[in-house]
Amino acid sequence: MVQPLMIRFGTLHDQLGPPKRDGMLTIADGRVADVGHALDPPDGALLIDAACVVPGLINAHGHLELDAAADAVGQLARATLTQRAIRAAEQARRTVCSGVTALRDLGAGNRIAIEIRDLIGQGNLLGPTVVPAGRLICMTGGHGAFAGHEADGPDQVRSAVRMERRDGAEVIKFIATGGVLTPGAVPGSQELSEEELRAGVDEAHRHGMRAAAHAIGTEGIKAALRAGVDSIEHGHLIDEEGIELLVDREAYLVPTLAAIRCIVDAGAEAGLPGYVLEKATEIARQAEANLRRAYQAGVRIAAGSDAGTPFNPHDGFAYELELMHTMLGMSPQEVLRAATVTSASLLGISRGTLAAGEVADLVVLDQDIDDDLQALHDPRMVIKAGEIVHTRVA
Ligand SMILES: [Zn+2]
Numbered sequence: 001m002v003q004p005l006m007i008r009f010g011t012l013h014d015q016l017g018p019p020k021r022d023g024m025l026t027i028a029d030g031r032v033a034d035v036g037h038a039l040d041p042p043d044g045a046l047l048i049d050a051a052c053v054v055p056g057l058i059n060a061h062g063h064l065e066l067d068a069a070a071d072a073v074g075q076l077a078r079a080t081l082t083q084r085a086i087r088a089a090e091q092a093r094r095t096v097c098s099g100v101t102a103l104r105d106l107g108a109g110n111r112i113a114i115e116i117r118d119l120i121g122q123g124n125l126l127g128p129t130v131v132p133a134g135r136l137i138c139m140t141g142g143h144g145a146f147a148g149h150e151a152d153g154p155d156q157v158r159s160a161v162r163m164e165r166r167d168g169a170e171v172i173k174f175i176a177t178g179g180v181l182t183p184g185a186v187p188g189s190q191e192l193s194e195e196e197l198r199a200g201v202d203e204a205h206r207h208g209m210r211a212a213a214h215a216i217g218t219e220g221i222k223a224a225l226r227a228g229v230d231s232i233e234h235g236h237l238i239d240e241e242g243i244e245l246l247v248d249r250e251a252y253l254v255p256t257l258a259a260i261r262c263i264v265d266a267g268a269e270a271g272l273p274g275y276v277l278e279k280a281t282e283i284a285r286q287a288e289a290n291l292r293r294a295y296q297a298g299v300r301i302a303a304g305s306d307a308g309t310p311f312n313p314h315d316g317f318a319y320e321l322e323l324m325h326t327m328l329g330m331s332p333q334e335v336l337r338a339a340t341v342t343s344a345s346l347l348g349i350s351r352g353t354l355a356a357g358e359v360a361d362l363v364v365l366d367q368d369i370d371d372d373l374q375a376l377h378d379p380r381m382v383i384k385a386g387e388i389v390h391t392r393v394a
Pocket residue numbers: 061062063106306
């Protein structure tokens with residue numbers, strides 16, 4: 001039996017309306033029991049004072065297998081399976097301790113993210129709720145092939161979706177264009193064809209699974225949207241037509257700003273492979289203006305950082321949120337919504353608000369995010385399903 005909690009808050013961003021001020025949030029049996037103005041905590045409850053409380057953050061794009069090393073992909077290729085599994089478990093712990101209580105893993109080999117999901121669900125491992133894609137599906141020799149599921153032609157792509165589903169995936173990830181971390185892959189070039197994407201998306205949807213497309217280049221983005229994907233991951237070279245398609249189809253955009261920014265920030269001294277820095281620098285030149293236009297056009301944006309890519313650690317999701325504010329011009333409230341309600345709806349999980357009866361995933365902060373989004377960088381306490389999973393060491 002988990003101890004009931006009473007949180008006396010200054011500001012509560014419960015995502016159910018305007019912020020609530022100076023009240024009490026009661027948590028029992030892992031769920032939000034009540035939001036109100038309780039006068040006295042019940043016997044046995046732990047009383048916590050909080051300047052600000054937000055729902056647990058949801059990172060819609062990460063890779064538990066990658067640990068943010070300069071040469072994350074090379075390191076993965078050299079690691080043994082045991083090292084990969086242990087490293088992924090450590091990334092799961094860091095994720096949840098930073099306030100990210102749910103994570104969509106968009107590509108890991110060897111069922112690692114799937115088994116980590118199960119271990120966390122059974123209470124045997126500390127980590128977020130994981131929604132795994134299993135292996136990403138790519139063309140032979142395409143972006144991500146080092147840990148992906150290579151498939152060519154509509155029939156093979158369909159079959160690949162079935163295999164990932166059989167192996168425990170909850171969402172399917174397709175590689176529509178080249179990417180930054182794979183040597184030789186060109187981010188602007190389309191990879192899986194529209195016909196292949198269409199077959200894969202149809203198969204995923206038929207089994208009630210969402211389809212995500214890694215898509216950086218303009219044509220690949222549009223092909224993926226015409227094929228019916230639910231989300232565009234990255235979208236950095238999107239044009240006006242792509243933005244219109246996103247809006248018309250009510251698909252989500254997950255801009256992964258930190259993935260590019262962290263590489264460019266680290267620069268040439270950091271030990272990055274040369275091709276990674278070159279590609280990221282080229283994309284960064286165009287991405288900000290394109291993604292800002294998408295935001296201004298009313299595209300549905302969910303927050304995802306591509307955690308695990310070089311210098312973009314699993315406990316650095318707050319940096320992605322800060323970039324959504326500074327680069328795209330989203331207000332702190334819009335950013336929080338993208339990282340809670342919108343991400344939850346993309347993942348298809350019942351999370352993101354703190355209504356009575358909901359799972360009590362929440363983050364306790366020292367400062368109101370409306371005053372400073374930086375408050376998210378160092379949460380005072382993280383609570384997952386009503387249990388305190390992290391308390392900052394003073
Ligand atoms: Zn990714």
